[in-house]
Structures are given as C-alpha cells and as structure tokens.
Amino acid sequence: xxxxxxxxxxxxxxxxxxxxxxxxxxxxxxxxxxxxxxxxxxxxxxxxxxxxxxxxxxxxxxxxxxxxxxxxxxxxxxxxxxxxxxxxxxxxxxxxxxxxxxxxxxxxxxxxxxxxxxxxxxxxxxxxxxxxxxxxxxxxxxxxxxxxxxxxxxxxxxxxxxxxxxxxxxxxxxxxxxxxxxxxxxxxxxxxxxxxxxxxxxxxxxxxxxxxxxxxxxxxxxxxxxxxxxxxxxxxxxxxxxxxxxxxxxxxxxxxxxxxxxxxxxxxxxxxxxxxxxxxxxxxxxxxxxxxxxxxxxxxxxxxxxxxxxx
Amino acid sequence: xxxxxxxxxxxxxxxxxxxxxxxxxxxxxxxxxxxxxxxxxxxxxxxxxxxxxxxxxxxxxxxxxxxxxxxxxxxxxxxxxxxxxxxxxxxxxxxxxxxxxxxxxxxxxxxxxxxxxxxxxxxxxxxxxxxxxxxxxxxxxxxxxxxxxxxxxxxxxxxxxxxxxxxxxxxxxxxxxxxxxxxxxxxxxxxxxxxxxxxxxxxxxxxxxxxxxxxxxxxxxxxxxxxxxxxxxxxxxxxxxxxxxxxxxxxxxxxxxxxxxxxxxxxxxxxxxxxxxxxxxxxxxxxxxxxxxxxxxxxxxxxxxxxxxxx
Amino acid sequence: xxxxxxxxxxxxxxxxxxxxxxxxxxxxxxxxxxxxxxxxxxxxxxxxxxxxxxxxxxxxxxxxxxxxxxxxxxxxxxxxxxxxxxxxxxxxxxxxxxxxxxxxxxxxxxxxxxxxxxxxxxxxxxxxxxxxxxxxxxxxxxxxxxxxxxxxxxxxxxxxxxxxxxxxxxxxxxxxxxxxxxxxxxxxxxxxxxxxxxxxxxxxxxxxxxxxxxxxxxxxxxxxxxxxxxxxxxxxxxxxxxxxxxxxxxxxxxxxxxxxxxxxxxxxxxxxxxxxxxxxxxxxxxxxxxxxxxxxxxxxxxxxxxxxxxx
Numbered sequence: 001x002x003x004x005x006x007x008x009x010x011x012x013x014x015x016x017x018x019x020x021x022x023x024x025x026x027x028x029x030x031x032x033x034x035x036x037x038x039x040x041x042x043x044x045x046x047x048x049x050x051x052x053x054x055x056x057x058x059x060x061x062x063x064x065x066x067x068x069x070x071x072x073x074x075x076x077x078x079x080x081x082x083x084x085x086x087x088x089x090x091x092x093x094x095x096x097x098x099x100x101x102x103x104x105x106x107x108x109x110x111x112x113x114x115x116x117x118x119x120x121x122x123x124x125x126x127x128x129x130x131x132x133x134x135x136x137x138x139x140x141x142x143x144x145x146x147x148x149x150x151x152x153x154x155x156x157x158x159x160x161x162x163x164x165x166x167x168x169x170x171x172x173x174x175x176x177x178x179x180x181x182x183x184x185x186x187x188x189x190x191x192x193x194x195x196x197x198x199x200x201x202x203x204x205x206x207x208x209x210x211x212x213x214x215x216x217x218x219x220x221x222x223x224x225x226x227x228x229x230x231x232x233x234x235x236x237x238x239x240x241x242x243x244x245x246x247x248x249x250x251x252x253x254x255x256x257x258x259x260x261x262x263x264x265x266x267x268x269x270x271x272x273x274x275x276x277x278x279x280x281x282x283x284x285x286x287x288x289x290x291x292x293x294x295x296x297x298x299x300x301x302x303x304x305x306x307x308x309x310x311x
Numbered sequence: 312x313x314x315x316x317x318x319x320x321x322x323x324x325x326x327x328x329x330x331x332x333x334x335x336x337x338x339x340x341x342x343x344x345x346x347x348x349x350x351x352x353x354x355x356x357x358x359x360x361x362x363x364x365x366x367x368x369x370x371x372x373x374x375x376x377x378x379x380x381x382x383x384x385x386x387x388x389x390x391x392x393x394x395x396x397x398x399x400x401x402x403x404x405x406x407x408x409x410x411x412x413x414x415x416x417x418x419x420x421x422x423x424x425x426x427x428x429x430x431x432x433x434x435x436x437x438x439x440x441x442x443x444x445x446x447x448x449x450x451x452x453x454x455x456x457x458x459x460x461x462x463x464x465x466x467x468x469x470x471x472x473x474x475x476x477x478x479x480x481x482x483x484x485x486x487x488x489x490x491x492x493x494x495x496x497x498x499x500x501x502x503x504x505x506x507x508x509x510x511x512x513x514x515x516x517x518x519x520x521x522x523x524x525x526x527x528x529x530x531x532x533x534x535x536x537x538x539x540x541x542x543x544x545x546x547x548x549x550x551x552x553x554x555x556x557x558x559x560x561x562x563x564x565x566x567x568x569x570x571x572x573x574x575x576x577x578x579x580x581x582x583x584x585x586x587x588x589x590x591x592x593x594x595x596x597x598x599x600x601x602x603x604x605x606x607x608x609x610x611x612x613x614x615x616x617x618x619x620x621x622x
Numbered sequence: 623x624x625x626x627x628x629x630x631x632x633x634x635x636x637x638x639x640x641x642x643x644x645x646x647x648x649x650x651x652x653x654x655x656x657x658x659x660x661x662x663x664x665x666x667x668x669x670x671x672x673x674x675x676x677x678x679x680x681x682x683x684x685x686x687x688x689x690x691x692x693x694x695x696x697x698x699x700x701x702x703x704x705x706x707x708x709x710x711x712x713x714x715x716x717x718x719x720x721x722x723x724x725x726x727x728x729x730x731x732x733x734x735x736x737x738x739x740x741x742x743x744x745x746x747x748x749x750x751x752x753x754x755x756x757x758x759x760x761x762x763x764x765x766x767x768x769x770x771x772x773x774x775x776x777x778x779x780x781x782x783x784x785x786x787x788x789x790x791x792x793x794x795x796x797x798x799x800x801x802x803x804x805x806x807x808x809x810x811x812x813x814x815x816x817x818x819x820x821x822x823x824x825x826x827x828x829x830x831x832x833x834x835x836x837x838x839x840x841x842x843x844x845x846x847x848x849x850x851x852x853x854x855x856x857x858x859x860x861x862x863x864x865x866x867x868x869x870x871x872x873x874x875x876x877x878x879x880x881x882x883x884x885x886x887x888x889x890x891x892x893x894x895x896x897x898x899x900x901x902x903x904x905x906x907x908x909x910x911x912x913x914x915x916x917x918x919x920x921x922x923x924x925x926x927x928x929x930x931x932x933x
Contacts, residue, residue, distance in 0.1 A: 036649075048385075052413040094892065095892075359696070364724060581716065604723050
C-alpha cells in the first residue's frame with residue numbers, strides 16, 4: 001500500500017480483513033517492522049478514538065509516534081499564489097515538505113467546513129498533503145471520508161456475521177448539530193465492496209452524494225428498511241444536497257431496541273444517547289460499538305503494516 | 312493492587328514505602344514489567360508534577376504512555392438516562408469502555424467543582440471511570456483525594472524522620488484562590504496510618520470532613536500546634552462546611568522560618584511564595600519540597616508496579 | 623558540552639558540523655547513548671520544526687522525550703521576592719527545581735515580549751532556567767537567540783558551499799507582524815565564526831544589536847549587497863533601536879528570483895510567500911529551505927550527543 005487516503009487504496013480487501021484479524025490475535029508479531037521509523041499524527045480537529053487507536057497501532061509495530069495539534073502551531077495557507085500578508089503564517093507547500101523531513105508516514109485529520117461544498121469535496125487539506133508531502137499519507141478522517149473507520153467496521157461485520165450474505169442497513173438518525181457525511185460515505189463505499197445485502201434508509205433530503213451511493217437502494221421508510229436486518233449501522237449526517245444543513249430532527253428516526261429486533265447495532269462513536277439511539281440498545285447485548293472501537297486499532301495497524309512493507 | 316483510587320488500596324503501606332525507596336535506588340530494575348502494555352493519562356485539568364512524574368514512572372517500567380487532555384476531545388456526559396441533545400457529545404459509559412480498549416491502565420485527573428458539594432463528594436468523574444472502565448484506574452487527583460501525593464509524602468517523611476515517632480503538623484495557609492481539600496484529605500488519611508504524632512492546625516471554619524479527620528487533634532492556635540514539630544506540612548484549602556468558600560486570608564497564618572524553627576517544611580507544590588510561605592523557608596535547608604516532588608515518581612512507580620504484577 | 627543556550631557553548635564548531643553531517647548519514651549510530659535518560663521539551667510558545675526536529679533527534683539517541691506546553695499548566699513567576707497573590711501560581715525556583723527531578727536535559731522555548739527591551743535582553747525565562755535548574759538547558763529559541771537554527775544553517779552552508787570562502791548575505795524582508803531578532807542575531811554570530819564573506823543588508827533603522835553585528839558590514843542598498851552572493855539568507859525582524867516596532871513594509875525588499883540570481887536561497891521558515899519571498903524562489907531549484915529544516919534534526923542531535931557524553 002502506498003498510502004491510505006481512500007478505501008480504493010486497499011488492493012485486496014478480504015485478505016486485508018483477514019490480516020487485521022490475525023494482528024488482533026498477536027498485536028506484537030511485527031513489533032520490529034517500524035523500527036527507526038516515525039509516524040506523525042497531525043490533527044486539525046479534535047480526536048479521541050482515532051488518535052489513541054492509531055497511536056497504539058503504530059507503537060505495536062515499533063514505530064516512533066509524534067503527535068501535533070496544528071492549532072498549537074499556526075494557520076496554514078492552502079491557496080496557490082496568495083500574497084500571505086494576512087492570518088496564515090506558513091504555506092502547505094513548506095509545511096508538508098518540512099514534515100516529510102521528520103516523518104516516514106504522515107496521518108492527517110481535517111474535517112469539512114460544511115459551508116463550502118466545492119472546497120470540502122476537493123479535500124483541499126488532505127489532497128494538499130498528498131500533493132506536497134514526500135511520504136505516504138493516511139486519512140484519519142477528512143472532509144468527505146473516514147476510511148479507517150470503514151475498515152474497522154468491515155472487520156467487525158466479518159467477525160460477527162452468522163450468514164454468508166448478511167443484510168446490512170445504514171440508518172440515518174437525528175442529531176442537534178450538523179455533522180459531516182464522511183463516516184456514512186466511507187461505510188457505503190465499504191459495504192459496496194463486501195458480499196452483503198446493503199441498503200440505506202433516511203428521510204427525504206438526506207441523500208448522500210449519488211456518485212458514492214450509486215445503485216445502492218435507498219428506502220425512506222425506516223421500518224421497512226430494517227426488516228430482517230443482521231447489522232444496523234446508525235449515523236447522523238447533515239444534508240448533502242442542501243449542503244451542511246439540518247433538515248430534520250425527527251425523533252422517530254432514533255434507533256430503538258424495538259426497531260432493532262435481533263440485529264446487531266453499530267455506530268462509530270461518539271454517540272448521543274437517547275437522541276441517536278436509546279439507552280436500551282447501547283446497554284444491550286446486540287451493541288457492537290466497543291468491538292468497533294477496538295477494531296480501530298487493528299484497522300490502523302494493518303494499514304500501517306502494508307505501508308511499512310512498501311517503504 | 313487492583314487499582315489506586317484511594318489510600319485504602321495499598322495493602323501493606325510500610326512494605327510499599329520500602330519498595331518505593333528501593334525503586335528510587337534502581338529505577339530501571341523492572342523495565343520489562345510493562346512491556347507490551349499501555350497506560351493512558353487522562354487529564355480533565357492541568358498538571359505539571361503529576362503528569363511528568365507519572366509518565367516517567369511508567370516509562371521506567373517499560374510501559375507505553377498515551378496522554379490525552381480531555382478538553383482536546385469533547386465534553387463527556389456523566390448522568391444516566393439523559394437525552395444528550397445539549398453540550399455533551401459522548402457518555403462516560405462509551406468513553407470509559409472505549410478507552411479500556413486502548414489502555415491496560417487508565418489514570419485520571421479531575422478536580423472538584425467546589426460549588427456542588429454532594430457531586431464532588433460522589434467523585435462523579437473518578438467513580439464513573441471505576442464503574443465503566445474495564446481496566447485498573449489510578450487517581451491523579453480527584454475531587455476529594457490525591458493519594459499519589461500522599462504516598463510521595465509518606466515516602467519523604469520515612470526518608471527524613473530522625474525519631475521513631477516524629478511529630479507531624481498539617482498547617483493551613485492563606486491563598487487568594489479557593490483550592491480543593493484533596494491534598495489535605497489524603498495527607499490526613501495517610502498520617503493516620505503512619506506511626507507519627509499527627510495534628511492539624513487551621514482557623515475556625517476550615518475543619519476538613521470530620522469523617523476524614525476522625526479523632527485527629529485540631530488546634531486553632533498555630534503557634535501552639537507547631538511546638539516541637541519535626542515535619543510541618545503547609546497547605547491551603549477552601550472551607551468544607553461553607554463549601555468552597557474563602558473564609559480567611561489572614562496573613563498571620565503564612566509559614567515563616569521563625570515559626571518553623573528546626574522542623575522540616577513540606578508542601579505539594581505549586582506554592583505561592585510570601586503568601587503561603589515566606590522565601591526564607593523555601594530557600595532554606597529545611598525545605599523538602601523538591602524531595603517530595605522527586606518522590607512523586609517513585610510513588611507512581613510502586614503503584615504501577617503493584618498493579619502490573621496483578622494484571 | 624555542558625549546555626546549549628548560545629553558540630559560544632560549541633567548543634569546536636568545524637568538528638561539530640562534521641559530526642552533525644556524519645550523524646545525518648547514520649542517525650541511529652548512537653541510539654543507546656540516551657538510554658534511561660529523559661529530555662523535557664518545554665514550550666512557552668508554539669513550535670512546529672523545533673519541536674519535531676528536537677523530538678526526533680532525541681529519539682534517534684534513545685532518549686525518552688516528555689513534552690509540556692507550559693500554557694497547559696499555569697503561569698510561572700520569575701521575579702524575586704514577589705508576594706504571589708496575583709496570577710502566577712508557581713515560582714521558577716520551584717518549577718525549574720522540580721522539572722530537574724524528572725528530566726536529565728531541559729529544552730526551553732520562550733519568545734520575547736518585543737515591548738520590554740531590557741527584560742528581553744536579560745533573557746529572563748531562559749536565564750532563570752539556567753540559574754535554577756540542576757540539569758543542562760538547551761535553547762529552542764529564546765528572546766534574543768536561536769542557536770539550534772544557526773547551527774542547522776551552518777551545516778547547510780557547509781554542505782552546499784562550492785567555494786572555499788562563499789559570500790553569504792543576510793537580507794531583511796518585509797512582514798506584516800513584528801517578529802523577534804533571535805534568528806537574525808544567531809545567524810550573524812554563526813557567520814562571524816565561519817570562514818565566509820558575510821554582510822547584512824536592511825533598510826535604515828533595522829540595525830541589529832551592535833554588540834552582535836560588531837564589525838560585520840551593513841549595506842542599506844540591497845541590490846549592491848546581493849552582488850555575487852553564493853548564499854542569501856532572507857529574514858524579517860522588527861526594529862532593535864525602536865524596539866519591536868515595524869518601521870517599513872517596503873515591498874521592494876521582498877526577495878525575487880531576479881535579485882537572487884544564481885545564489886542559494888535560505889530561510890528558517892515559516893515564511894510568508896509573496897511577502898518575504900516570491901513563489902518563484904521557493905519553488906525554484908536554488909531554495910535550501912527544506913534542507914535547512916532537515917538539518918534542524920542533526921543540529922539538535924549533535925548538541926544532544928555532546929551533552930549526553932558529558933552527563
């Protein structure tokens with residue numbers, strides 16, 4: 001693997017999932033692979049799971065880990081040809097070039113604006129690092145994608161599937177704040193690659209980017225959509241068409257134990273209890289959220305392993 | 312040791328103090344004990360000594376150390392059954408469960424509100440981690456206790472005691488800000504367990520929780536109380552009865568060289584010079600503050616060692 | 623080396639430069655030199671290059687690295703004899719003494735006020751650490767000096783010099799913000815020690831401290847000064863005489879490809895494009911800014927190596 005900014009970077013998905021599961025059984029098997037190499041975790045936005053799981057995965061492989069909250073440094077300039085006489089102190093060309101002097105791998109987290117659709121879709125931060133850094137880049141959640149989360153989710157589904165072709169439903173849920181589409185986008189792309197019966201349910205107006213959902217069936221009737229589901233992945237996202245807007249906070253879309261039935265419940269976390277999902281589900285035995293969080297480590301570790309093997 | 316959230320968790324105090332002193336002589340003797348294990352240091356409040364000494368202690372034992380300032384992540388919800396549609400993004404149930412996926416030990420610092428006595432006494436943050444985390448919890452100073460500081464203080468007293476049963480006095484001092492009772496509480500509990508002649512002196516109204524001070528003698532006359540003291544531990548705290556309030560800033564309670572006489576001076580630091588204690592004391596030969604700070608490392612190390620041995 | 627707070631601390635400059643270049647070829651040759659030792663990186667101000675390069679250098683030598691943003695802790699008091707009843711919570715005497723309990727080397731970054739010339743020239747923060755810490759101190763950029771940057775620059779010049787006595791010009795450039803003189807000061811002092819033909823060019827009123835520039839020739843005519851230069855080091859600084867003030871933002875002082883000619887371009891970064899220097903220069907083949915940034919690691923590493931060898 002040369003980088004991991006999008007799911008496409010995985011050459012062999014089923015092999016990669018198997019490899020992750022075997023790393024989970026023996027996390028320190030390759031503890032010398034990263035020796036004398038350094039990964040830099042670069043955060044433009046706050047992080048809990050992604051930071052700790054990626055740091056742990058890197059240490060498991062013997063990598064040195066350096067962490068930088070960009071806000072502890074200064075504002076970066078991303079526009080070409082600007083006269084930098086305002087608030088930005090360093091251009092991404094220098095920043096990415098310099099960071100490449102200190103790190104063998106750079107992992108970046110940069111959320112969308114949710115106001116400028118074009119800019120967000122251009123992945124201006126992540127793609128600038130890809131363009132100007134001279135080392136492999138890992139996406140720790142960008143404006144439009146969260147491929148490490150999607151890989152952890154794929155690992156989790158393959159661990160808990162009881163049928164050859166499980167039914168997986170992505171169900172929108174209400175949320176008081178406007179959230180990115182990144183997690184939903186990457187989950188959709190990942191499910192399209194797995195041998196699952198996949199569909200999406202959300203209120204009208206919450207359609208994700210059609211270039212991502214493609215032929216995936218979308219059902220505006222949650223109850224119908226959830227029937228006989230094996231895995232229900234619940235997530236809020238703001239509108240893509242009416243970009244970044246909250247069109248509905250309809251409580252009827254909250255996930256409940258009754259709706260879930262015997263299906264496994266999945267969520268990337270953090271989750272707002274009794275808004276996105278009721279307590280009974282999270283406190284019940286069908287919740288896989290902790291297993292998903294745990295698999296974040298091994299998703300990151302298998303990606304780092306494959307990148308290190310090609311360094 | 313299964314955890315270290317309170318002094319009671321130490322099964323054999325005198326043995327533990329001896330063990331800490333021997334670790335001080337050879338800090339790296341057990342440098343492989345923590346191999347392939349990770350400690351997470353979680354800060355809800357700022358820290359200098361506690362953070363660096365605990366990090367160093369963990370590294371001395373070969374532990375991987377991950378540090379997270381919770382404020383760099385987001386607000387946690389601690390109430391049960393809440394509808395999380397306000398400012399909290401993640402419930403402690405998920406947070407503690409998730410963090411337990413990445414760490415073998417979690418150390419937590421969370422100060423009191425000093426406004427809600429009941430809530431502070433319930434140790435809502437620390438006890439929530441105890442309840443929902445699946446790994447051992449260490450108290451890096453909670454609302455009502457600072458057991459790592461108290462252990463470092465006990466080590467220091469046992470190193471510098473010249474008599475079989477030294478006289479130790481805890482003396483309140485003025486301070487411009489309302490401070491927690493945590494350090495004083497834990498010092499009192501620790502002294503009650505040591506073979507020392509212990510008493511407390513403070514202005515009326517500054518009585519600590521009677522369930523903690525128990526039969527410990529309290530003298531409102533500082534001069535009387537300090538007579539023939541071997542160790543004088545100076546500390547400010549806000550009122551417990553009139554909870555969190557500053558009842559006095561009486562400069563006469565500041566510790567001076569004259570009052571101290573030949574006694575050893577102790578303070579957990581940080582200390583405000585010429586408010587809590589005059590320069591002459593801190594700059595004199597009877598001050599043990601640096602030795603106390605140094606022993607923070609070995610207090611943390613002996614606790615981590617005993618926890619690792621039971622993991 | 624007992625410390626590295628100023629360039630004078632280097633006993634043999636040409637040997638040190640040679641040693642740095644050999645470390646660059648084999649960064650892990652001395653990876654056990656720092657074993658069981660800890661460096662603390664202490665930041666009063668934000669940092670990108672200095673933090674990452676110093677952290678990397680320390681890890682290359684097997685040092686444990688602890689990083690503390692002082693602002694995550696609390697305000698330190700530097701005045702003697704103060705009654706600390708205001709905003710400062712801990713005196714540098716205690717802080718430096720305590721930090722010396724946890725670290726074998728302390729590296730400090732503390733920028734100038736640019737308002738109080740006397741205080742800045744006294745290097746009150748750095749010199750207080752020198753005075754009260756009991757371990758070696760490294761200057762990661764102080765009020766008036768940036769000796770690690772100057773050493774990296776010297777390494778870079780010695781790597782790229784094509785003539786026995788290259789012509790090096792330090793050229794002031796405009797900047798929207800008032801910047802310290804630290805980088806310029808240390809570069810001047812370093813060039814005075816190398817076998818180079820060195821001169822400075824800047825608008826009138828931007829003279830650096832005459833006790834630093836000494837007999838170094840200063841030319842107010844940039845075009846004249848740049849003639850036949852081999853290396854042009856561009857940097858903005860605020861006025862020293864009219865302390866901390868911006869006297870000019872004259873765009874004609876911006877470095878251009880035309881002015882630069884065949885000379886190598888140097889800058890410590892971060893740099894504001896098309897204000898300090900035009901895109902064509904940074905994007906051209908004569909720019910050494912990334913090589914300078916890379917050499918920050920080996921400047922720090924050779925300093926740490928020499929300090930560790932005397933610990």
